[in-house]
Amino acid sequence: MAESRHSVFRQFAASDWDGFLKGVEKEGLRVDRNGFIAQTPHPEVLGSALTHPRITTDYSEALLELITPVFNSTGGMLKSLRDIHTFVQENLGDEVFWAASMPCELDGDESIPIAEYGSSNIGRLKHVYRQGLAVRYGRMMQSIAGAHYNLSLPDSFWRKWQESLGSQQSLKDFKSDQYFWLxxxxxxxxWLLMLLFGASPALDASFVADIRHDLSQFDEHTWYGEYATSLRMGDLGYHNNAQASLNICFNELSTYTRTLDRAIHTNWPAYEAIGTRRGDQFIQINTSVLQIENEYYSAVRPKRTTERQEKPIQALEARGVEYIEVRCLDLDPFSPVGVNEAQIDFLDLFLLDCLLSDSPRISDAECERLDDNYKDVVARGRYRELTLCRGGQRTPVPEAATDLLEQLEPLAELLDSWQGGDTYCKALATQREVLSGERAVPSARVLDAMRSSGLGHREWGMEMARQHQQTLRQEGLDADVRKAFEAMSADSLTDQQKMEQADTLTFDEFLQHYLRS
Known part of the structure; x- marks a missing residue:
């Protein structure tokens, strides 16, 4: 019998292990003093949303996205994320930074301003893409926020791992295959992450004002899912029928990129009926199933840093997978930065075990079962009698979750022995306490906090946002850190101007070239 991958990994020496490389992209809405989505433009003091390396916008002009550099430690990454948050909080005036994934009070699509990126062709392309999302799915879905966790392993690990497995592939192909294994x-x-970290069981009534749903009423302005862990990742969140036809189950890089490329070049009748223009204005990039690769919603993505004007598919095909992006994380509304240390350390352990455990290719039938497991935990994860399909049998969710955590224990002990300390055993113990009921899962904790405070989603979200703002403003920034952020903001505005002045093509010409490339 072939030696297990866990056994191979245990033969590494402590000196062979250089740890993880990690970063976070954290979204959040700017909200006015009344708890309504901000109608103001992206604050100029925060720089250009097009070119700033740390502070940009996602879908809406009001939806900030804060991006850390890559770090080799959780502490360093969270310190960076906190500094970015603090700089933003110091420059929001009387607005606040919404703490929850599901949005504040809205008033239909028109209340959600689409992000603007200036007059450069790249900036206009980003805006038209977002116009396309509006005509395809509506703007309401795009007001939801989350945290994306990016993780990779250094090349020193990959070379040792490749040698240990006896692979003769190029390092590029080997890494890509191993990331898809993970x-x-x-x-x-x-599904386990949705149970442990889902934190959006409730939403503001304005979000579902014109939608049929089966939620329960919490108060006049709040609806909630009685057993839901994450409304953000359920049927009211990120979903659409056109993408359901893609059937991507991530078995290997070549099929992944080929499927996405086909989607970008396959017309969808409903989008064809809309067309690409309304008068002289572009309202979507194309009429395909996907306008661009980033339109595909998934809980995880293989990623590669792109060069300027390079498409994600081109980067992946040319240089292989560089890191993976975990996209299913709700914001932790109890944290001033939306994520927490125990969560990040657990994710590292969880993802490494995904790499080290046996990982056969996923059949179409298994793909459907996995989707069902995920959807069930998102919708009813706190229902104690809920079961999921595992190994051809129905297993209670608490039992399946406990089994997975037990499986992680030897790996946690090994990593701690190599690094010194108890980082991973401690992170694992925290999640065991959640499963045992010693601590509430985040979705239950949110509802408990709302009930104990007597506040609905709108008021409780504002209360948490104000608390976080006060905390970070009181902490403040070191003078040199603030100066560096001010310089980044100024430089980004200059960079945007240079891009706008450097354009030689009309936008029509630029778009045609982009679509052909």
Missing amino acids: IRNFRRRS
Whole structure:
């Protein structure tokens, strides 16, 4: 019998292990003093949303996205994320930074301003893409916020791992295959993350004002899912029928990129009926199933840093997978920065075990079962009698979750022995306390906090946002850190101007060239 991958990994020496490389992209709405989505433009003091390396916008002009550099420690990454948050909080005036994934009070699509990126062709392309999302799915879905966790392993690990497995592939191909190995197991286990970290069981009534739903009423302005862990990742959140036809189960890089490329070049009748223009204005990039790769919603993505004007598919095909992006994380509304240390350390352990465990290719039948498991935990994860399909049998969710955590214990002990300390055993113990009921899962904790405070989603979200703002403003920034952020903002505005002045093509010409490339 072939030696297991866990056994191979245990033969590494402590000196062979250089740890993880990690970063976070954290979204959040700017909200006015009354708890309504901000109608103001992206604050100029925060720089250009097009070119700033740390502070940009996602879908809406009001939806900030804060991006850390890559770090080799959780502490360093969270310190960076906190500094970015603090700089933003110091420059929001009387607005606040919404703490929850599901949005504040809205008033239909027109209340959600689409992000603007200036007059450069790249900036206009980003805006038209977002116009396309509006005509395809509506703007309401795009007002939801989350945290994306990016993780990779250094090349020093990959070379040792490749040698240990006896692979003769190029390092590029080997890394890509191994990241997809990890992703396949992530697909099998991602329901656990929704149980442990789902934190959006309730939403503002304005979000579903014109939608049929089966939620329960919490108060006049709040609806909630009685057993839901994450409304953000459920049927009211990120979903659409056109993408359901893509059937991407992430078995290997070539099929992943080929499927996405086909979607970008396959017309969808409903989008064809809309067309690409309304008068002289572009309202979507094309009429395909996907305008661009980033339109595909998934809980995880293989990623590669792109060069200027390079498409994600081109980067992946040319240089292989560089890191994976975990996209299913709700904001932790109890944290001033939306994520927490125990969560990040657990994710590292969880993702490494996905790489080290057996990971056969996913059949179409298994793909459907995995989707069902995920959807069930998102919708009813706190229902104690809920079961999921595992190994051809129905297993109670608490039992399946406990089994997975037990499986992680030897790996946590090994990593701690190599690094010194108890980082991973401690992170694992925290999640065991959640499963045992010693601590509430975040979705239950949110509802408990709302009930104990007597506040609905709108008022409780504002209360948490004000608390976080006060905390970070009181902490403040070191003078040199603030100066560096001010310089970044100024430089980004200059960079945007240079891009706008450097354009030689009309936008029509630029778009045609982009679509042909």
